[in-house]
Amino acid sequence: MSVNPRKRKVVTMPAPAESDSDEELANGLLEGILSHSEDESEDGMEEADDDTDASSVIEGLSDGDEEDAEESGDEAEEIRQQLRLLNTSDGSLQRKVDTENGADGELDEQDESLKPNYTVTTDAHGQVRYLYKEIDPVYESDDSDAEAANTIGDIPLSFYDEYPHIGYDINGKKIMRPAKGEALDALLDSIDIPKGWTGLTDPQTGKPLNLSDEELNVLKRLTRNEVVEDGYDPYPEMVAYFSGRLEVMPLSAAPEPKRRFIPSKHEAKRVMKIVKAIREGRIQPYKPPEEQEEDELVHYDVWADEKPRPEHSMHIPAPKLPPPGYEASYHPPPEYLPDKAEQDAWLQADEEDREREFLPKSYEALRKVPGYETFVKERFERSLDLYLAPRVRRNRLNIDPESLLPKLPDPEDLKPFPTTCAAIFRGKEGRFRCVSVDPQGIFVASGGDDGYVRIWELLTGRQVWNARLSEEEAVDAVQWRPTKDASVLAAAAGEHVYLIVPFTILSPDVEQASRDVLDAGWGYAASKPTTATNGEVPKPPGKWSRPGSRFENKGILVQIEVRSAVKVINWHRRGDYFATVSPRGQSTAVAIHTVSKHLTQLPFRRLKGIAQTAQFHPSKAIFFVATRNTIRSYDLAKQELVKILQPGAKWISSIDVHPGGDNIIVGTYDKRLLWHDLDLSNKPYKTLRFHKEAIRAVKFHQGGLPLFADASDDGSLQIFHGKVVDDLMENATIVPLKVLRGHRVKNRLGVMGLDWHPREPWCVSAGADGTLRLWN
Amino acid sequence: MAGRSKKKGTSGAAKNYITRTRAVKKLQISLPDFRRLCIFKGIYPREPRNKKKVSKGSTAATTFYYTKDIQYLLHEPLLAKFREHKSVAKKIGRALGRGEAGDAARLEKNLMPKVKLDHIIKERYPTFVDALRDLDDALSMLFLFANLPSSEHIPAKTIALCQRLTREFEHYVITSHALRKSFLSIKGIYYQATIQGQDILWLVPYRFVQRTGGDIDFRIMGTFVEFYTTLLGFVNYRLYTSVGLVYPPKFNAKSDEQGGELAAFQLEGKANATNGATNGHDDDMAINPEAQAMADRIAAMPDVDDEEEQVMTDVAADDEEDQNTEGIDKFEPTAPDADILPQPQASSSEVASLFAPFTFYLSRETPRASLEFILKSFGCKRVGWDSILGDGAFTTNESDPAITHQIIDRPPLENGAPAPREAENGSSPTAQWPHSTMPGRTYVQPQWVWDCLNQGRLLRPDLYAPGAELPPHLSPWVKPKKGEYDPNLPLEAQQPDGEAEAFEEMADEDEDAFEADDDDDDANMDAVTDREGSVEVGEGMDIASNDDEDDDEDSESDADGGADDFDGFEDSDAESDVSEGEAARLQHQRELEAEATGKKIEVKAPTKQEQNAAIRKKFDKKKRQEEEERDRQKMMLSNKKRKLLKRIEYGENKRDTESENLRRKRARLEKAKAAAERG
Helix, strand or coil: CCHHHHHHHHHHCCCHHHHHHHHHHHHHHHHHHHHHHHHHCCCCCCCHHHHHHHHHHHHHHHHHHHHCCCCHHHHHHHHHHHHHHHHHHCCHHHHHHHHHHCHHHHHHHHHHHCHHHEEEEECCCCCEEEEECCCCCCHHHCCCCCCCCCCCCCCCHHHHCCCCEEEECCCCCEEECCCCCCHHHHHHHCCCCCCCEEEEECCCCCCEEECCHHHHHHHHHHHCCCCCCCCCCCCCCCCCCCCCCCCCCCCCCCCCCHHHCCCCHHHHHHHHHHHHHHHHCCCCCCCCCCCCCCHHHCCCCCCCCCCCCCCCCCCCCCCCCCCCCHHHECCCCHHHCCCHHHHHHHHHCCCCCCCCCCCCCCCCCHHHCCCCCCHHHHHHHHHHHHHHCCECCCCCCCCCHHHHCCCCCCHHHHCCCCCCEEEEEECCCCCEEEEEECCCCCEEEEEECCCEEEEEECCCCCEEEEEECCCCCCEEEEEECCCCCCCCEEEEECCEEEEECCHHHCCHHHHHHHHHHHHHHHHHHHHCHHHHHCCCCCCCCCEEECCCHHHHHHCEEEEEECCCCCCEEEECCCCCEEEEECHHHHHHCEEEEECCCCEEECCCCCCCCCEEEEEECCCCCEEEEEECCCEEEEECCCCEEEEEECCCCCCEEEEEECCCCCEEEEEECCCCEEEEECCCCCCCCEEECCCCCCEEEEEECCCCCCEEEEEECCCEEEEEEEECCCCCCCCCEEEEEEEEECCCCECCECEEEEEECCCCCCEEEEECCCEEEEEC | CCCCCCCCCCCCHHHHEEEHHHHHHHHCCCHHHHHHHHHHHCCCCECCCCHHHHCCCCCCCCCEEEHHHHHHHCCCHHHHHHHHHHHHHHHHHHHHHCCCHHHHHHHHHHHCCCCCCHHHHHHHCCCHHHHHHCHHHHHHHHHHHHCCCCCCCCCHHHHHHHHHHHHHHHHHHHHHCCEEEEEEECCEEEEEEEECCEEEEEEEECCCCCCCCCCCCHHHHHHHHHHHHHHHHHHHHHHHHHCCECCCCEECHHHHHCCCHHHHEECCECCHHHHHHCCHHHHHHHHCHHHHHHHHHHHHHHHHHCHHHHHHHHHHHHHHHHHHCCCCCCCCCCCCCCCCCCCCCCCHHHHHCCCCCCEEEECCCCCHHHHHHHHHHCCCCEEEECHHHCCCCCCCCCCCCCCCEEECCCCCCCCCCCCCHHHHHCCCCCCCCCCCCCCCCEEECCHHHHHHHHHCCCCCHHHHCCCCCCCCCCCCCCCCCCCCCCCCCCHHHHCCCCHHHHHHHHHHHHHHHHHHCCCCCHHHHHHHHHHHHHCCCCHHHHHHHCCCCCHHHHHHHHHHHCCCCCCCCCHHHHHHHHHHHHHHHHHHHHHHHHHHHCCCCCCCCCCHHHHHHHHHHHHHHHHHHHHHHHHHHHHCCCHHHHHHHHHHHHHHHHHHHHHHHHHHHHHHHHHHHHHHHHC
16 A cells, blocks of 8 residues: 555656566556446547457456356455465566466456446345446447557657656557556555566557467467477378379379470471472462452341331422423424524523523434433532532412402493593693683683683683783692582682682573672671771781782682782682692691682691692591691591591692592602502502602592592603492402503603593693693 | 520520531531531531521521431441541551551451441331432432443442442333333433332433543542442342342343343242243243244244234224223213313333334344333343344344344445345345345334333334434423423414414515525524524514504503503504504495496405414404503502512513424424425
8 A cells, every 4th residue: 555655656756767667567557447447437548458458358257257156256365365475576477377377267356356347146046146237338338440559659668757648649649658556556456467467568558568378378388498389290190102002193203205305207297298288289378368248238128117207397308300301302303402592602601500401402313322421420410419409498489470460350341531632722831730620521721830721611622711810920720619500710820819700601690600609708808807806907818809800801700819829729519618728838828718708717827847738528527738748637627636647758749539538649749649548547558659750630530430540740641440439348449540641741840730520531631741631 | 574685596596507517526527427427318408597697697608407417417326437437547547657558458358347328228218118219319320330430439349239239120120010201312311110109210321431520529429329329229129029039139240241231130039939930031041042032933923924003903902902901991071171180091011011022123233221121121022132232132133033123223225235245155044234124024213112112102113214314202201281382282283373473474584584695604594593583572563563653652652661650451452443443444435436436346365474464463462452451460469469470470481482482493494394395
């Protein structure tokens, strides 16, 4: 007991001489503690060696269980005693011998010292029974693979004497110096000497050096001067290899015969024979490389199990070459042979431009036919086509051209319409600008550049009346009042509009009726100003007055002065109103004049665009005004805009409303004639472009015939059939009928005006060449 | 929420098409290999609808392929073969560079991969009929190669193979009587066979040396030939087995060397028992040519006697004999206005026996191969020829009495030169054209055979007698279409009304001009024809007839040319009515005067020319009216339709002018001929 504290001190003190033995002792003592502590405590000092020791200890326990059951009691005590003695006596050799003698027993005793492993009970027979604790197989319990080597290398351990550790393990962790127990404990523990205990310290690990059984055995044999190897037999039985007995496979000790080392004569003979044969050519040294027939041409039925593949839309098979025609014959009919011109043309043409790759030629006999020069080339080109030419599926135009053409009515059915010039009315000078046929269909009024209004007899072409309205201004518009009871002609020259009753050519009652119509308004005009008195008097848009006696004697009864030059006059169907358009007039461009009241009104305060023409609807209270680009229709009763038509023209020249009221034709200066169906859209239903020059005038036939005509600067009139059906489902049919040529183009002006006869299919045109023409 | 904006060129057409360069890169092969692959696999470039979209905006001219096509090429076993070939070629090159020719040869022999195209045949032609449909080009190409000399580009082996395959095919056509039509063109001889309902047309060149110079790439042709030989091999196999023959037929190299051509092959039936049923002449030759010849001669004897009559009565007799056969009856419409339904043609058995009863002898100047092929496929079993034409003839003895027809392409000698002496020295009597003729034998020119088979009946041989001027040889494939010129019909039948007169008038003018300077040289003649060619019918006359009209009308007709305007359909009518009325009035006036004076008015018979003019004028007027009406209708068309119509009319007009041109030429020729006969 007392030793131990001292030894502890020694440990701390640098006393190497003593420490050796001390350490050994301490190691021996500590062994048991370590093996104990292993299970419970997991401090950093656990080592693989210890561990294996512990397991062996346990084994030892289990082994010794049966054998030493009864004697273990006091015997253990005894041995312990002895060992104690040994320890104290400090004789290592003695102890060694001791271990040799009773290795087993010692083990058992040592195990017993590891007491806490089991508890002792009595079994049913009253005998001692050891109940061992369950071994806890935790992960750490198996540490067999861990290496526990001090890694400090080949340096003396004494270098670490000052430190609590003695080196580092493989993981770089400190290997702590094994603790040294109390002196009493050391003394006690020194009794059970571990197996293979030598009392030495392994310089590598700093732990006590234990020797295994084998090592001990080796040591023992060395000491005895015996062969170290186990089971070595120094005197084995002798085997007689070479004996008198004859074996099945005898071993011979005879030397190799000479013939084994010299060439065989027999062989040489045979080789010579072959050589001779080869030389003589009797033997072919190698088979000549025979032309082995390639059997790649093995044929079989590829289509034995043919399955049609569905037609793939993307696959276009190569088109076949067309079969040859008559001209390819070696002896074609003579008409297929090219004449000289064709031949020259063919020869001169570039190869790619030729329609046919050969020149037809006739040979009178087959034997005279030469080879075709470009045969290989053509074949080659065909193969190029097959793999190089992009294939495109083109739809053949398999359309009967007749089916494209519209079914037009037979021209015979469309008769009557004007076809020829029946009469020519020649004026004095200047061009005619306008023309109008009176509602009776007897007279034609015309206005021209010379300022004259002339009235002609339609059938004879005789001038029956004329009057010069203005010296310097041309007559731009003439228009008969569209009622048959009275015969009133409105004519415009410059800023003046005149209402004329040419009484010299009228019957008295018609004359009277006409005068009545015009005179009715005088009184109204007198009463009118009363309304205008209050406030400032605006300048009336139109001043109605009598033109003076010179004119009145002629029959020109009323003169209306408006603010700017009037270009178009159009009557309302009842003849009470007429509209005038003066394109320069801006806000006063469109004026509506009431004949019965001698009143002029300006329906539009402001007008978008420059007004070109204006017209009344033939049956409704609707008023059409055409500006340069658009046509607007206004409801006069409700005083609102009804519709805006957009013909898409650049400059509208004239419009006319179909007597039915639902269709409008528009003539434009950009050479187009447009047909508008008011029910359909505000875009044209048909656009007709048959003129080479501007269209000046368009007109529907008002007397029930489905005809319309236009007049153009190219000097021609075109007559169309334009049938409008009441059925809403059916569109209007427009059929071109006739081009009437005759007017000469003068100063790039052709036909200026146009009017239809009220009943007959006759039409009158005013030409810039100073003629009127009647067409029927 | 807006979807992810798409990157350009990742979908649609840009993805569906691939340029050739990209395709080659994708497949990692060289361009020549790519070309070969495309030829083998039948992959061809495509024309994308919108090139700009496909080529990502660039407008450079490029070739596009379907991406799918190229992708599908990626799995092609041939591609591996090509690569293998490339690596072996490298090795051989290396060996040659080291001067180890033996190594190179060994490498070439052992390692060079053999390209087999079987799977491609099956893939490209899933059914046999598909293969037949594509046989046109194959046959034409192989027949050409069979007739080419071997050169560095074309190994002799290839040519031998082509010859073998084409002759095998010809043998099939002969045994199955599949040949339908043939045509002697200036390019070569066209044949058409119908096999399993497919019309196969191929062209065989005349046997002359072909011009192979210029920019002809024989590697491309060789690739095609490689594919086509494989194809035709399999097709032949299938065809032979379908008629119970063994494929390949036995090939007699010796006979081939002696120019046996078709005779070098010996067909065998599947079962040995039916051996005799097949290619008769070969078997006969094998058994005993002499004896067979005798037997045939005896069999043919009666034919020789009454052959002429038989030819004449052939068709009629056929009709009577076929009263109650199983064949198809011919339906004749009883009324002319009935529709005519297409009817199947004469059965193959009928066609097959066209030349069956005859024995032919081919003179040495005739094309033996084609004649032999044609005659045999139309049932003729006995075709003999001059021994210099090659092996395999039924007889080489021209004076063989069994011969019923001799095909001659030489004119007879005019001075009747005596037969050469040595002929008399021979033991057997000789009948050597052109020195003497055999009685009872028909001498015809080769065209007779072609015309007979195209018309399906025997024609009068005297038209084709040696030295005679042959009738024109017509292509059997041209179907007469309405409005097109047909040389078979008389000219009058196909001329529209009034044209004949117009031609005549014009021809008269020509003639006058011609007569005026008849003795001039050809140049003048050319000038005449030149002018004639440029004159448009009905144009020049137009103005002349309108001459007497007032200037208003004149200007009107001048303005006719305008595209946009239209003319009244009435006025020319009215004008001519007026003039006619005027004429009638004048006539009446004259009559009245004559009556008054008591003279008898002599009715002036109008001359032919006047008559013609009148008729033509009438038809001209009618034509013009129709044109006007048409113009009027066209005016009402929408722009799109008008353009379409223009396109259609372009083609039609071209056809019309072409046929009109032909008609005019024919009219002139006929007139010249008539004049020649008269004078």
